[in-house]
Amino acid sequence: MMRFKSARQCQCFASTQGQIAKLLHLHRKHLTAADHRKLRASAVNTWREIALSTVL
Numbered sequence: 001m002m003r004f005k006s007a008r009q010c011q012c013f014a015s016t017q018g019q020i021a022k023l024l025h026l027h028r029k030h031l032t033a034a035d036h037r038k039l040r041a042s043a044v045n046t047w048r049e050i051a052l053s054t055v056l
Contacts, residue, residue, distance in 0.1 A: 023047060 004010040024043050028036055 020047070 004013065023046065024040075031039070
């Protein structure tokens, strides 16, 4: 596991990671396989849009 140089760096990572996890992690027990695939595809597309917007 990566070590953080400061508490601030750790907090920044944790807050960002939490938002990403909410976007990508779905509760499969409440979904059919087809619905899960659609939602995963949507989440990945949203993540790509966000990642590309921060690079430019």
